[in-house]
Structure formats: structure tokens, C-alpha cells
Amino acid sequence: MPNEEGAELYLSDLSERDKPWDARRARAEQVQALYSGTEYDRYSTRILECSRVLEFALAAQDDGEMRFRLMGARFCRVRHCPVCQWRRTLMWVARALQGMPKIQEDYPKARWVFLTLTVKNVPLLELRTTVKDMNKAFDRLSRRKEWKPVLGWARSLEVTRSRDGEAHPHFHVLMMVRPSYFTREYVKQKDWRELWKSCLRVDYLPVVNVKTVKPKANADGSESGITAAIRETFKYAVKPEDLTADQVWLIELTDQMQNARSVNIGGVLRKYWKAHEPEDLVNADEDGGGEVSEDDPRLWFGWREYVKRYAKVN
Ligand SMILES: [Zn+2]
Secondary structure: OOOOOOOOOEHHHHOHHHOHHHHHHHHHHHHHHHHOOOOOHHHHHHHHOOOOEEEEEEEEOOOOOEEEEEEEOOOOOOOOOHHHHHHHHHHHHHHHHHHHHHHHHHOOOOEEEEEEEEOOOEOHHHHHHHHHHHHHHHHHHOOOHHHOOEEEEEEEEEEEEOOOOOEEEEEEEEEEEOHHHHOOOOOOHHHHHHHHHHHHOOOOOOOEEEEEEOOOOOOOOOOOHHHHHHHHHOOOOEOHHHHOOOHHHHHHHHHHOOOOOOEEEEEOHHHHHOOOOOOOOOOOOOOOOOOOOOOOOEEEEEEEOOOOEEEEEO
16 A cells, blocks of 8 residues: 555454454444333443544564554443453453463363254244253253363353344354363263253254364374364354344344353363453463563554554554
8 A cells, every 4th residue: 555645554454363342342343222212222322432542552472473462442241242351251362361371270181072053943032031041051061960071161152133034043162171071971972962962851862963082282283173263162242243133133132142251161171261351451462472661662452443553643
């Protein structure tokens, strides 16, 4: 892009890592518009003010590379705000990845399994009670003998929207298991299904997916299995595009999901990953970053509605 006199400098052109900001903030604008004038008008007001200005430091990282580090922003913390939901995800992922070296040191033999537990689609109006039933069912599951090899787990609730507007709630569960899970305590996919069915106390066989997380780093330098599984686990509660598909759906979803927990941590992982929702939405650097000094240059970017991008503020 030619940098003519007076032309704006955009964050997404200057920092590869910060490219997602524009799309998230643009989506937040849509959610804000959908809340406007409804019973959740107050959320609309809060989202309007969310992350309008971002303050970055340009600082050298541990690897010597200069990178943008977010130093400050005002977040609205509305549950379904696409910016805040994304930041929360990043915080969970950063927390989990930062905890990994210590976990691997304390449990060198542990292995990881990724489990997806679903129920059949339900009318959106039944989402709240369905999630309550799923929580109870998970509780039962965690007391079954098949659960014995599970040392710790992280569970997130995701709700997707079906084409006809029904809700599809499901759990993503990342489990840290004893090595014996893969020998004498092995649970086959088919048995996980039966087990989940029995815990749910339903008369149909729910879809359950189980996959082993590959422990080793990939030879091609791409992400290791555990890193990818951590990202998958903490992905998001509701797909950004589902949030803006239909106003009535969003309002009802907001109603139904009041007070439902998105993330739960159990077993020994509570010690490493903490169960509480992240409060700080600013410092989401996975590697912990590097030190930022007073002398590092600061840059401010403001949200430009007319181009849907963050531009440098002088
Ligand atoms: Zn927000």
C-alpha cells in the first residue's frame, strides 16, 4: 500500500499477528446493532465503547524480534461481544500453554485425549435446561469407573446454530490420562457413546467423538497435537457468524445462556490452569512475551467505522 502523505496507517498492515482485530471489531459492531433497541440495549451501549482504542508497545521479544504488544484497551466484557469472546479464548489458550511445561514435568507419562460430547439439536428455548442436563450428565460421567484414568480435564461448552435455527450444544473435553488408559483401561469410541447415553439418561445414541492427541511435536514444525487440541478446546462459545445470523436468535441465546459456564477445569489441571474466568483481557501472549520497557515506543490505534479497520492515531 503506498504510504502517501496523509494516508492512514492500518494496524493490520503493520502487524501480522494483529490482523484478526479488524474482523472481530466489525463483527462486534453487528452484534451491537442487533442488541440495540431490544431488552439488551444496555449491552449495545457497552459493545459500542468496546476496544475503540488500542494501545501497543513495539518491543523486542525474547527471540529478538520486534513485535506489537497490546498494553491497554477498554473491553466491554459482554458475554457475546465478538471481541471480548475472542480475547477470553486467547487468555485461556495462553494460560493453558504456559502451564504445559510444569504439567509435563510433574506428569511426564501422562497422555492426552480429546473428547466431544454432543446431544441432539434442541429448540433454542430449551437450551438452558439442556445445558443443565448436560452438566449433570458430565458429573455422572466423571464418577464412572471408565473415568478413573482421567487425571485432569478442561471442558468448554459450545453452542452452534443449525440451519433451521435450533441449538446444538456440545462439550469439548480435553483429558489428561494415565498411560494405562491406552492399555487395560481403554474405552472405545462405541463405549464412550453408550456411557454418555447412559449418563444423559436419554433414549437415543448421542454422537460422541474421541481422538488421541499426538504427543510429539510435528517434524514439519507445525503445531504439536497438544497445542492444537488446547486451541480446539478453548475455541469460542458461539461461532461469530452464528451470533449475527438472526436477531431473534441472538436475543434468545443471550437469555438462555445467562449464567451458563463456558469453561470448566477439573482434577489436577485446576492447579495449573485455574478454573476462574480470565479477568485480564489485555495480556494474551502465549509465550509470556518478553519484557516491555518504558523506553519502548507506544502506538495507538483507533477503530475506523467507515473502513472497518484500526488506524494509527497521532
Ligand atoms: Zn467487548
